[in-house]
Amino acid sequence: MFNSTLIPLMVVFPLIAAILVNFLHQKDRSVKTIAIISSIVAVIIPLITLYGVHLFSGHIRTESFPEMSKLLIPDVYMGIVYSYGPLQKILLALLTVMTVFVIFLSLNRKLISGVYVAMIFISLASVSAIILADDFFNFFVFTEVLTVAQAALVIAVKETKSHKAAFKYMIFGTVSGGSILLGIALLLGIYGLLNMTDLSNAIIAGGALPPIALTAVALITVGWLYESGLFPFHIVKSNMYENATPEAAALLQLQSKFVLVAMSIALLRIFSGYTLLKSVMLGFAIFTVVIGSVMALQQTELRKLLSFVAVGQAGLVAMGIGLGTSFSISAGIFHAINDVLSMAILFFVAGYILDSYKTTKLDQLGDGLQKAPLIGLIMFLATLAISGVPPFNSYQSEFRLIQAAVQAGYAELGILIILLSIATFVAIIKAFYMIFMKPGTNVKPDLAIRGRMHKTIIVILIVMCLFIGLFPHLVYDPIYNVIVALGV
Amino acid sequence: MLDKIYEIFHERMIHKGKGVGIGSGFTSEFLMISFFLIAGILVLRTANSVLFALGSMVILAAILFTVPTVFRVEKENTDSINLTCFYVALSIAVLLIVFFSGSEVLI
Numbered sequence: 001m002f003n004s005t006l007i008p009l010m011v012v013f014p015l016i017a018a019i020l021v022n023f024l025h026q027k028d029r030s031v032k033t034i035a036i037i038s039s040i041v042a043v044i045i046p047l048i049t050l051y052g053v054h055l056f057s058g059h060i061r062t063e064s065f066p067e068m069s070k071l072l073i074p075d076v077y078m079g080i081v082y083s084y085g086p087l088q089k090i091l092l093a094l095l096t097v098m099t100v101f102v103i104f105l106s107l108n109r110k111l112i113s114g115v116y117v118a119m120i121f122i123s124l125a126s127v128s129a130i131i132l133a134d135d136f137f138n139f140f141v142f143t144e145v146l147t148v149a150q151a152a153l154v155i156a157v158k159e160t161k162s163h164k165a166a167f168k169y170m171i172f173g174t175v176s177g178g179s180i181l182l183g184i185a186l187l188l189g190i191y192g193l194l195n196m197t198d199l200s201n202a203i204i205a206g207g208a209l210p211p212i213a214l215t216a217v218a219l220i221t222v223g224w225l226y227e228s229g230l231f232p233f234h235i236v237k238s239n240m241y242e243n244a245t246p247e248a249a250a251l252l253q254l255q256s257k258f259v260l261v262a263m264s265i266a267l268l269r270i271f272s273g274y275t276l277l278k279s280v281m282l283g284f285a286i287f288t289v290v291i292g293s294v295m296a297l298q299q300t301e302l303r304k305l306l307s308f309v310a311v312g313q314a315g316l317v318a319m320g321i322g323l324g325t326s327f328s329i330s331a332g333i334f335h336a337i338n339d340v341l342s343m344a345i346l347f348f349v350a351g352y353i354l355d356s357y358k359t360t361k362l363d364q365l366g367d368g369l370q371k372a373p374l375i376g377l378i379m380f381l382a383t384l385a386i387s388g389v390p391p392f393n394s395y396q397s398e399f400r401l402i403q404a405a406v407q408a409g410y411a412e413l414g415i416l417i418i419l420l421s422i423a424t425f426v427a428i429i430k431a432f433y434m435i436f437m438k439p440g441t442n443v444k445p446d447l448a449i450r451g452r453m454h455k456t457i458i459v460i461l462i463v464m465c466l467f468i469g470l471f472p473h474l475v476y477d478p479i480y481n482v483i484v485a486l487g488v
Numbered sequence: 489m490l491d492k493i494y495e496i497f498h499e500r501m502i503h504k505g506k507g508v509g510i511g512s513g514f515t516s517e518f519l520m521i522s523f524f525l526i527a528g529i530l531v532l533r534t535a536n537s538v539l540f541a542l543g544s545m546v547i548l549a550a551i552l553f554t555v556p557t558v559f560r561v562e563k564e565n566t567d568s569i570n571l572t573c574f575y576v577a578l579s580i581a582v583l584l585i586v587f588f589s590g591s592e593v594l595i
Contacts (some may be wrong), residue, residue, distance in 0.1 A: 232575035
């Protein structure tokens, strides 16, 4: 049982759970039971699975077909391949744990139904497949499934602006999906391959990229920008976070950042050695991080503010990846892991505030520290964590990002990262002041809301932030080793 | 000088409340100016072309004459689908130009 044959189960099991809860729509008690059991099983699967490769349909590496691939690489994979290693384990463990938290918090909401939980499971299966897939077409299929599932999670809020946000997300999803698919088709036309490892070998063997391959790079980069929520799609993405329930927003931002990591690694592997791609990634990342932070500072609504912070932090992850050294890419991925934890705490705090005050408009809130001192304390600690203050986790990753920027010869970017950390701190501490320290409030909090589940989960998350901050090597070293081994 | 800047921000941010709102407005303006300066320095230092250097200097000067820039940034980053469509089209064009005009050689 404890072998790599469990690898496809990380995708298949959440899909089975999704089908089950979907059948039980509106039978809330059954949905709750299945959702809780399935989400816990989903956490266990990545932990007991051994590292390895799963070859679907039993296909092994086979001799190349030069008339198809036109390039002389010794052998190719003829089926879909899933790879599972230490990096995938870290990402999937965090993804499944956060999904459990979100399901637990969503169970208390009125909108809980079989379809809603099914969408959470489908999004979990999609992100798992994106992280595991070594096949570009399989990768694309699950990005599309993820887009639909995320839009459905936002539509479930049943407000006009949520519908509008999801509709916009779907419209631009068609642009991005079409771009990725056309890019894949062009690569298939040139090289006759879909497996990422084989494509990478074929491209290296072919030398300079032909114009059609350059078009494919540009088109797939458009898809990368959309899936990651980077400029010019940052507004669409932040709109989604803002209009989802805060718990769903915490999950959406995590999924976007993990897709960003998975897709960046895929692109860097396939087009390894093509330095212009890294420069383009860096350019869009810098733009996103600045605009995200500036827009966050301008907001007067907590969920919108956090949405822009999440987008800006995704830019910071992409900045690390775009710098293109093993050190910077590892630091970028490490920052993605750290940031999703801190952002999740802040979104969960927003969820608690929304439940208690029925609004997240900052000018209407106040006096919070007297009513919810623990939530206030955790929000303050999460603000320190996300701003890169020691001893929290983001300090470790931001410090590495600054070091990587200086080592790569871009000391200016190091300064920019410091300025952005300050801007993030100012933006969130402003919200903290207006919610918890400002005297007087226009709305009366619902004191019946105890939020015991909220409190437990955010305490667990802040302890996780502190633990990673104190022992960063437990997470960072495996990531660095994988990136060095990949040679991207 | 500071009072004058405060007045400008206060006038534009009256609907966002006083004090902290204007403070965060200042911070974002400072961030934008720093970004433009850093981007300018980076281009000047790394671009191996006089034309690039002159272009970045002209753009930098033009931007610094248009401060405060944050309100323009905010205006361009609304939820409007038209604006997003425009920037998506622009980005696709920029990507194609960069990839086609840049080097296609793998190193």
